[in-house]
Amino acid sequence: MAISNSTTTNDLQAYRASVLHFSNDPAFHQQAFAWHEDGLLIIRGGKVQAAGDYAQLHASLPEGCVVHDYRGKLIMPGFIDTHIHYPQTDMIASPAPGLLPWLDTYTFPTERKFADPAHAGEVAHFFIKELLRCGTTTAMVYCTVHPESVEAFFAESEARNLRMVAGKVMMDRNCPDFLRDTAESGARESEDLIKKWHKRGRQLYAITPRFAPTSSEAQMQLAGELARAYPDTYLQTHVAENTDEVAWVKSLFPQARSYMDVYDHYGMLRPRSMYAHCIWLDDADRVRMAETQSAVSFCPTSNLFLGSGLFDFERADALQVPLSMATDVGGGTSFSMLQTMNEAYKVARMGGTYLPALRVLPATLGGARSMQLEGTIGNFVAGAEADALLPTYCSAPV
Incomplete structure (x- = not known):
């Protein structure tokens, strides 16, 4: 409990x-x-x-x-889950041949429904009950492109006086029209939500460009400007989860040295930034993350389920990159951080690393440190x- x-x-x-x-x-x-x-x-x-x-x-x-x-x-x-999508609750563990077809087949149609405040509120209520049932008391949560989805989530969290971080997805290209904002509207709506919800009670806001392929250069620029204007907010996104995704980013941002370099170019590497997956990074990326105190959210269950790859613990440890753990529901197949730790152990062994029980157990302080909340939670x-x-x-x- x-x-x-x-x-x-x-x-x-x-x-x-x-x-x-x-x-x-x-x-x-x-x-x-x-x-x-x-x-x-x-x-x-x-x-x-x-x-x-x-x-x-x-x-x-x-x-x-x-x-x-x-x-x-x-x-x-209480456990701290640093990467999870509440709108994907109803499509948890939907099978697909990889990340990109999974988004097109399941994720985008499911997220369309969250323009309806009543639907968003119903899912938020169930989602938070499920987190608490599994022992998770804090999470970094993706909503949808709809401001209504953020309002519904924070209202449910505030009613329970939980410490949660959440944000409106920013997404102005390479997605269905029914989920598309614009660079300007995405930034404006995000700023309005920051002003309303950030540090209201125990609620915290995360600037949330979904991932580089679904944001134009103009939107990335405005997201980086928001991050500089509100330095005590969080920033959450995805990076280097899947090799097809990495190749796509290279075609969209040919001037960038790497996928992570795209975010760095727009000023998004900083304390309180959380990067989900980080499987296909190189050491130059990891050094920049350590220098800027940008954190990894390791998602073993979803990485295995979608066949994305194995996280490299050895290199992350060697360069002391801030590291946390997450379920990544709905690509992840369980809300349970204990089950996520079980999968983390297997990912490490398959990659040639051994994680003692005490190493996988701190889905508490590790999450708090990565979120710059040590001493507050964890x-x-x-x-x-x-x-x-x-x-x-x-x-x-x-």
């Missing part, structure tokens, strides 16, 4: 269980996590007050404080927002 600020009050709450959270990346630090077999998590006013051994912390509780007893079970921070440091995964069964208070 996932809980977040939405379910807390100003009253003190205490949970006794095994407690696990991360303070560093296990790939680079031996002491990267805290494990308390008989632990205590203390929450006040939606924020973590303390997390540690029960024997050391229980005396700090005021007389009469109820301690919810989960002994024998595990509490950890672990149980004092003052962090109290987004946590609790067992579904609790015995009598102690």
Whole structure:
């Protein structure tokens, strides 16, 4: 069961269980996590007050404080999914011979329906319930080209007081007319949504050009200008997922050194930028990502399902590129980050890399760091927002 600020009050709450959270990346630090077999998590006013051994912390509780007893079970921070498409919920795991025909056959017709606010609201409601059911308390979410889809998503997230990042897709070419904006309207509508939703409560906005092939040079220019005008917003897009896609980008932007260089040219590599997939990069691309603190969103389930390729952990680690993990529903076949970790392990082995369990588990702090939100979400440091995964069964208070 996932809980977040939405379910807390100003009253003190205490949970006794095994407690696990991360303070560093296990790939680079031996002491990267805290494990308390008989632990205590203390929450006040939606924020973590303390997390540690029960024997050391229980005396700090005021007389009469109820301690919810989960002994024998595990509490950890909520999962963070850094790349997911809520409009693709109804077409999850639709088969296709590759990324580009998958978009044409399933994705674009499905997204057409999100001009209808009622439909968008119904899907957003189910989508967020499914995220929470799978333990995901924060996600970076693609809406559709329709501003109505963004309004519906943020309204549902705000009603639950969740911390979510989302944005209107910008797409002015190489797509059906019914999903096409213009460079000017895409930028104008995005800016209006930024002004309304960014940092409204726990909501955050992401400037969202779908991917380079579906944005003209004029739209890419305006998206980069928005990113500079609003530097504390997020930016999310796709890059180097599929070899056919990479070749297409080369034909559309022949002056660019690489696919990633297209985004760099328009000023889109920066902190709080999230690039999904990053399979077919070279080391020059990875160096630029590390220099600019642009993050990878690794999507193993969808990469396997669509046959896109295997992510290169060895080179990403060697160049210390910020790395997070994501389900990429609906190309990904499950909302579960645990299932995504399972697939990540297999992708690594097929690519000649071994990932210990502790390396794939931090779909918590890794996501928070990639999103520049460490200290806000992702672990149980004092003052962090109290987004946590609790067992579904609790015995009598102690």
